[in-house]
Amino acid sequence: MFGNDSDAGPALERLKAAWAGFDEDVRVLFLPFHGASPAGARVTLTANLSGFYLIDSDGRATRSPTLRVAPSAKMLIEVTINDELVHNLVIRDLALITRLFGPGETIGLVVGPSSPGDYRYFCDVPGHEATMNGHLIVAAAA
Numbered sequence: 001m002f003g004n005d006s007d008a009g010p011a012l013e014r015l016k017a018a019w020a021g022f023d024e025d026v027r028v029l030f031l032p033f034h035g036a037s038p039a040g041a042r043v044t045l046t047a048n049l050s051g052f053y054l055i056d057s058d059g060r061a062t063r064s065p066t067l068r069v070a071p072s073a074k075m076l077i078e079v080t081i082n083d084e085l086v087h088n089l090v091i092r093d094l095a096l097i098t099r100l101f102g103p104g105e106t107i108g109l110v111v112g113p114s115s116p117g118d119y120r121y122f123c124d125v126p127g128h129e130a131t132m133n134g135h136l137i138v139a140a141a142a
């Protein structure tokens with residue numbers, strides 16, 4: 001499940017433990033990853049007041065990307081702030097709220113809902129939701 005462990009550190013150990021014990025619909029991790037990252041489903045976003053962004057391999061940014069995961073599959077969502085404000089990541093329908101995190105910080109959120117659906121994610125800092133939002137689609141692969 002996990003790949004090269006050569007960079008394993010305390011953060012990765014915590015992450016492994018969390019994933020090994022993953023028996024709930026969702027789990028929130030407040031990790032600075034220190035360069036360690038798990039193999040498997042993972043999406044890396046940047047965020048600022050204008051939105052959440054997915055950067056593709058050509059450097060193109062997609063604002064408010066729709067994230068897709070199969071039911072009960074686990075996915076790590078990493079978000080790094082690249083403006084001077086604090087933000088969070090909320091998926092209200094999954095009862096997930098991260099702490100506030102600030103410039104340059106990265107937080108990770110592991111999601112793995114068993115129920116198919118369209119789950120909206122957003123930043124709930126006042127005034128941010130209008131631009132900082134997107135959808136997590138939980139559905140079997142087409």
Ligand SMILES: [Cu+2]
Nearest residue numbers: 087123125128
């Ligand atoms: Cu925000």
